[in-house]
Each structure stands twice: as structure tokens, then as C-alpha cells.
Amino acid sequence: MTTKSRTRLSLALDILNHGGLLIVALLFLFPFFWMVTNAVRSNAEVMAYPVRILPHVFEWDNFAKAWTQLPFGRFFFNSMFVSVSVTIITVIVSCLSGYAFARLKFPGRDALLMAYLGTLMVPAIMLIIPLFLIVNSLGMVNTFQGVILPVAFGTFGAFLMRQFFLSIPMELEEAARIDGASRLRILVSIIVPLSMPAIGLLSLFTFIAQWNNFLWPLIVMTGTDNATLPVGLTYFQTQQGTQWNFIMAGAALSMLPGVFLAILLQKLIYNSIALNAGMGGR
Amino acid sequence: MTAINDVTEVAGSQKRSRWGSRLDRREGRTAFFFLLPGLIGMVLFLVVPIIASVVLSFTNWKLLGTPQFVGISNYVRLFTADPQFWPVLRNTLFFTAEYLVLNIVISLGLAVWISSLKMGQRWFRVVFFLPTFTPGIAVAIVWMLIFAPGGFFDFIMRSISVEMPSMLTDQTLAMQAIIIVSLWAGVGYNTVLFNAALDMVPQSYLEAARIDGANAWQRFWKIRLPLISPTLFFGTVMTAITSLQVFDQIYVMTRGGPGNATATLGYAIYQRGFQNFQMGYASTIAWVMFAMIMALTAVQFWLQRKWVHYDN
Secondary structure, three states: OOHHHHHHHHHHHHHHHHHHHHHHHHHHOHHHHHHHHHHOOOHHHHHOOOOOOOOOOOOOOHHHHHHHHOOHHHHHHHHHHHHHHHHHHHHHHHHHHHHHHHHOOOOOHHHHHHHHHHHOOOOHHHHHHHHHHHHHHOOOOOOHHHHHHHHOOOOHHHHHHHHHHHOOOOHHHHHHHHOOOOHHHHHHHHHHHHOHHHHHHHHHHHHHHHHHOOHHHHHHOOOOOOOOHHHHHHHOOOOOOOOHHHHHHHHHHHHHHHHHHHHHOHHHHHHHHHHHHHHOOO | OHHHHHHHHHHHHOOOOHHHHHHHHHHHHHHHHHHHHHHHHHHHHHHHHHHHHHHHOOEOOEOEOOOOEOOOHHHHHHHHHOOOHHHHHHHHHHHHHHHHHHHHHHHHHHHHHHHOOOOOHHHHHHHHHHHHHOOHHHHHHHHHHHHOOOOHHHHHHHHOOOOOOOHHHOOOHHHHHHHHHHHHHHHHHHHHHHHHHHHHOOHHHHHHHHHOOOOHHHHHHHHHHHHHHHHHHHHHHHHHHHHOOOOHHHHHHOOOOOOOOOOOHHHHHHHHHHOOOOHHHHHHHHHHHHHHHHHHHHHHHHHHHHHOOOOO
16 A cells, blocks of 8 residues: 555545544434423424424524523523622632641641541432421522522532642641731631632532522422522423423523533633543542 | 651641640630531531431331331342342342443543644633533533434434434433433543643654654554553542432433333432332332442452552
């Protein structure tokens, strides 16, 4: 084989290789396509057989109707409120605990850190029954604080922030300490501004986990008005004369923040997962 | 681990003068206030629930009325008298086994494929990762429409003349539908994880093997796979833990049916706890799930000696 024909062959293989995965990726994206194209057709057409790939008429105002009539708009704001609140509490609590673990000396520190790590092994679904009973006895069933507080104190954040704080040079805060700045002051005005990558990562994953959370809000939010978006989606699923087109519009709305963040922050996500890959025992 | 030991050494090696111990006490007090919010949350929403869960599993509490201590009779009833328990356990193990194997095989395949590309690696990663960041409930609802009788899936099957019953209403196919949905929603994370691990394999190793005459197949099995095996192990353990807890897809698509063909442990906990309000009995099922998670993780750690390759 000549060099020329060999490069031509490897170029052809390369194109085939890229094209093959492109087809797989497009097939993989089909459920997204199906969701959006069913959101913008009439309900009769969603149920019609034979199935049409594209809507007869694109009814874009179905999104507006689903937002106001079902009311997915309200559910959207409920979800946003819950997810943002949990994220804010988690970040504050994790920074405080993480700083104590990274920089302060106190008896039993390492044992406590181990206990924090140990709690990560307890699966969430195991705790829902006692947690519900606690929320019930506090009178917080069907309230936002009932949904928010029990999930806002995860111990992973404290560990993540500790690891990051340890990588910040001690000298940076020593000058401030000599000037008599308090620990809280040092944390807020020196450490936190330097830790934005870690705080961003913790916020992103906390927000997404809560935005997508279903079982816990399903149990606590017993009334329709306070439902989060995933819980709200299931309310209309079993009703007579289900408006499938509106439900698809609601599903699309619920996917919007995650899709947006996954595309926008792909580098951050890849780097954080790569960190896991690197730590996978090596 | 190393970091923790280093910090202890530094702390221990400092000389404790009287002046130092006063400072230490002040620092301890600061640490206490810094840790307080997290500690209150952890005790109230983690430690107390864990203890309560153990206690509950030995009672017959039904939310209303006073709980009675019933000893181990919940556990006895679960294993000997409950007609639904064994099918639920079998469904859970079946789901976990099939889902785990397919998830690892598909995500590893996609990761290798993506790493072989010269262009657009990050965009392919994003595509397969997208469902990971979207609500499982929304994913399940979309797939429910696809699998609905007379829906898109039936339409495709009929147009290629394949005669088959509707997925979600068939005793054996319903679980397969749940697994397909779970795979679509779940392969993305492991794909990115394994892809990142493959990116970390030093190019010089692969070059050296190429010069020694190893073909692509040999380079994969003899070099890349052993080198990423710790990450593969990590991904397998985490995926197994989450798949034993499967709930969202089942709640939306089948509610455990038809019959109890897709009822899993996670669904049984919800059903017993929040539909029948048998808080004690549901806690018993939760502890069986915990025991299974621990057992499966232990088995995987035992098996890793045979296939996971660690440097030094």
C-alpha cells in the first residue's frame, strides 16, 4: 500500500467513525425531540394512530397554556424556591463546617470528619419514613420549610469545602489574623472569594439534585399549590382526559434549567467528574 | 486519608505552652460555633432518623395510634409470610443485575468511542450527559408516551411487522421498559467518568505498545482497561448503590404493575409507608434494602482484587 492510499483509507475510517457516533447521538436525542414536538400539537393528535413524526400544526402557545392553566408556572417557581433555598443553606453550612475542619484545632476533629464521611453511605430512601415523622411532629407537612430543611444539611459539602480550603496557602490569612481579624471575617472576605470554583461546583450539583428530587417533595407536599415541578407533573398524569400535550410542555419546562446548565457549564462538570475518575482509587 | 494524617501530625507536633492552650481553647470555641449549624442539621435530620428507623422496624406503628413494640416479628413476617416480599426482592435483584451490566457496558463503549474521535469529543459527551441533569420524572413521562399502547414504539414495531404486546402492560416486558428508560437516563454520568479516565491514560504507554506491535484491540484490553479499572470499579459500585434504590421511573410508568411485575424494594417502602401507613413495616423493608446495599458493595470490594489494577 502506498502512503497516499493509506492516509486516504484512514481518513475514510475517521469519517465513518465520526458519522457512526453522530447517528447514535441523534437517536439518543430522540426522546427530547418527541417531547417538544408532542408539546406543540393538539391533544387529539398526540393520541392519534398512525403516529405522525411532526405535528400537523405547530401550536406554540401550548407552552403558555401549560404555564398558566395547569399551573406549571407556579410549580416552576416552587421548584426554583426550594432548590435555591437548599443550595444557599448548603453552601453557608458547608463553608462554615469545612473551614472548621480545615483550619481550626479542636478535640475529636478527625473522628468527627470520619463520622461526616460515614453518613454519606446511608441511602436517602432509607431515611424518608423517620424524616417524614420528624417533619410531621414539627408541624411542617405541606410547608416549604418541611421540604427544604431536611435535605439542606448534607455532609458532602463540608468535606468538599474542607478539601478545597486545605489547598489555600495559610500565609494568605496569617496577615489578617495578626491585624486582629476574626475567623468569620477571614472566612468571608479572604477564603470564600478564593473558593469560588468549589462553591460553584457545590451549588451546581446541589441545585440540580434538588431540582430533580421527587420522592421527598412527593411525600411532604400533600397539597397541589405547593407542589414542585416533578410532583406537579404526576398530578395530571392519571386524570381523565389527560392533556398529554400540556404535560409534555411541562416536562420540557422542567428539563430546561438542567439542559441549559449542562451545556453552559460542560467544562466545570467534566473537570469535576474527571476529579472523581482520578480519585477512583489511584 | 493522607491529608487527615498530615494535619494531625502538624497539630500534634506544636508545642503546648500555657499561652498556646488558651489560644487552643479559643479556637475550639470558634470551631464549635462554626460547626453548630451543620451539627444541628446532621443530628436532627440524619442521626435521629437512623436511630428512629431501627426502632420503628421493631414496632407496628401505623402513623395513627400508639406504636407497640413487636420484636422481630416484622422481619419474620417479611421473610416467611408476606406473599409480595420475594417477588419484590427478585424484581429488585433482576433490575439491578441487568441494569448494572448494561449500564457499564454501554457507557464504557460510548466512552471508548468518544475518546477515539479527533473532533467534537466534548459535544458528544454533553449529548449523552444531558438526561443526567434532567428530572427523572420528566424523563419517565416522555418515555411513557413513547411506550404507551398505540404510541411511537408500537407504531415502529408494527411498521416493521414485529408482533409484540404493548411494553408497559406486559408482565415480562414492563421491566425491560423500565430498564431502557433507566439506561437512557443513567449512562451519561458513567460515560463522562470513563471517558475522563481514558483521557488520563498516558499517551506514552500507548505509543510504546504500538511500537512493540500491539494492535488497537490488544492496547485496549492490556493497557487502557487495566489502567482505568479503578475508575471502572468506582463507577460500578456507585451505580449498583443507586440502582438498588430505583423508584421514580416505576412510580410514573407502572406503579409496580402489571400485577407486581415491576414492584421493587424502593417502591415497596413507599407503598407500605405512605399508602398503607405501615411505618414500622416499611422501615423493616428499608433495613433489608440497606443490608443488600452493604452486601453488594462488600461483594464488589471482594471481587475487585481479581480485576482491579492499582499502581504500586
